[in-house]
Amino acid sequence: MDEMKPSDLCGLQLADGRQVRGKHKPTSEYNMHLAIYRARPDISVIFHTHSAWASGVISSGVTFKPMFAEFINDLGRTGTVPYITPTTRRLAEAMARKAKSCDTIFMVNHGVLAMGVNMKQAYYRCVVVEDAAKSLVAATIVGRPRFLTPAQGQELMALAGPQHRLKMMEAGQ
Numbered sequence: 656m657d658e659m660k661p662s663d664l665c666g667l668q669l670a671d672g673r674q675v676r677g678k679h680k681p682t683s684e685y686n687m688h689l690a691i692y693r694a695r696p697d698i699s700v701i702f703h704t705h706s707a708w709a710s711g712v713i714s715s716g717v718t719f720k721p722m723f724a725e726f727i728n729d730l731g732r733t734g735t736v737p738y739i740t741p742t743t744r745r746l747a748e749a750m751a752r753k754a755k756s757c758d759t760i761f762m763v764n765h766g767v768l769a770m771g772v773n774m775k776q777a778y779y780r781c782v783v784v785e786d787a788a789k790s791l792v793a794a795t796i797v798g799r800p801r802f803l804t805p806a807q808g809q810e811l812m813a814l815a816g817p818q819h820r821l822k823m824m825e826a827g828q
Contacts, residue, residue: 669693683742690751691770698770700777705766708788713761720802722790727808729783730769731758738764759784772825 665677672689674681682688688701712719713735721727734757739746750768753760759780760768767784771777794800803811 687747687750690747691754694751694754700771700774702777702781703768704781706785709767709784712788714764719761724811725783726787727811730780733759735761773827775827
């Protein structure tokens with residue numbers, strides 16, 4: 656990702672999917688991306704990854720729950736979509752429905768999709784998911800993971816720090 660240039664990105668017309676920018680062919684999942692952008696006019700960027708640790712945890716049958724503040728502070732609303740064949744209209748429709756209530760989506764036997772108001776926010780969400788997956792695997796190897804409770808998560812979100820951090824991330828800082 657650190658080697659990406661604006662010229663590496665391609666732009667598609669939201670209405671009909673026609674490519675309007677970039678020299679590269681769009682991802683085979685472009686219908687999913689378009690459906691999500693239509694469902695979430697507040698976002699500007701979608702990252703869809705197949706990172707090893709996150710994909711492994713998501714596909715293991717273990718519920719991917721927060722162990723650290725970053726999971727709650729930085730991922731936004733999270734949710735899981737069961738396995739649906741990639742590149743299909745069914746997947747695009749399911750992801751668009753889930754995106755209405757989630758900012759980071761765990762795709763069973765597939766990967767992660769993170770949305771944001773800018774590149775930094777969407778990319779950072781992918782990094783946090785991958786780090787959280789590594790931490791969960793490490794905690795499982797060493798002992799038993801201790802997840803944050805819903806009350807602890809609500810307490811974290813009520814603090815001024817996470818709200819300030821979110822505003823900074825949305826501003827691209």
